[in-house]
Amino acid sequence: MYSLLIVEDAPDFQMMIQRVLSGPNFRLRCVGTAEAAIEELDRETFDLVLLDIVLPDGDGYRVCTRMQSEERNRNTPVFFLTGKTNVDEKIKAFSLGADDYIVKPFDPLELKARIEAKLAKKKIKDSNEDIFRKGKLKIDLGFQKAFQIAEDGKENDLRLTPAEFKLLHYLIRNEGKLCSRSQLLSAIWGQEVHVLDHNVYTHICALRRKLADLAEYIESVPRLGYRFVVR
């Protein structure tokens, strides 16, 4: 599931976006001012931000500039959604870090397709990077470490064992997909080593304990296995 921040003051465009992106793949947070957007971005990291330029308390450029100045939001894709059609505005938006610029009125289905394409590419890019974020987790493949990111941005090393780290990384790489116990066994310990099925359960329990508040990221599917989901 992807989390999207929609910064749009017009209720009709908010309604269109919410309808077209309704469903299990997206979790939407809608706000109507630049100030509310900044508050949301301080509180949570989103997978993508849809940003109107003309807002009641300023402009979307301020929000975009702020995002670019913060390590936690710098890599979040920004789509400007605006009634401003002139080239100068488009150039300004892209120079501030926009990933797309969509002029109103727009086709909601095209907007959805653009968002999905961007998120799919981001997912591939993230999984190929040595250091990436997933919800409130930061994964460092180079050092084989996982960190929990606190509200104030501080990183707390979860001190995972090599097997726990492998398990977590495998689940993240297969985000949203069900991973069976046998799949996890062979992925973490290999088929050569004799390990009991119960070992997966033991390691999942240990991993969840270390994840603490983020333990909900690992969902159990009774009798079938586990799934990594950020809600």
Added chain:
Amino acid sequence: MRAGLDASQIKNLKKMSSEMDGNLFADLVSLFKTNSPGHLNKIETAIRSKNAELLGKEAHYLKSSSANLGAAEMSDVCRKLEMIAESGSFDDAAELGQKLQVLFTEACQELEKEATSAV
């Protein structure tokens, strides 16, 4: 189509609405009818008081909302008012403001008919 409406935009929106939940177009028309009068009043106030900032903001808002529902002529008048706000020269503003009110009434009538008719 009367009231300066863009038939192709309306057709696309209705088609998409039927592919989604079926109510989107009617809900958008309803929102447009409810929300626009407040913005039209602010435009009128802005023209009377020659408040360029307010005029620019409100005209920009209605430009997008009306274009979204295919009210092309209304959107075009808003665009002209937005340009007036940028230039600061209010010469034709009063006339355009009156035209906008008339176009809004006509657009609402036509859009209501569209909302109750099939794709």
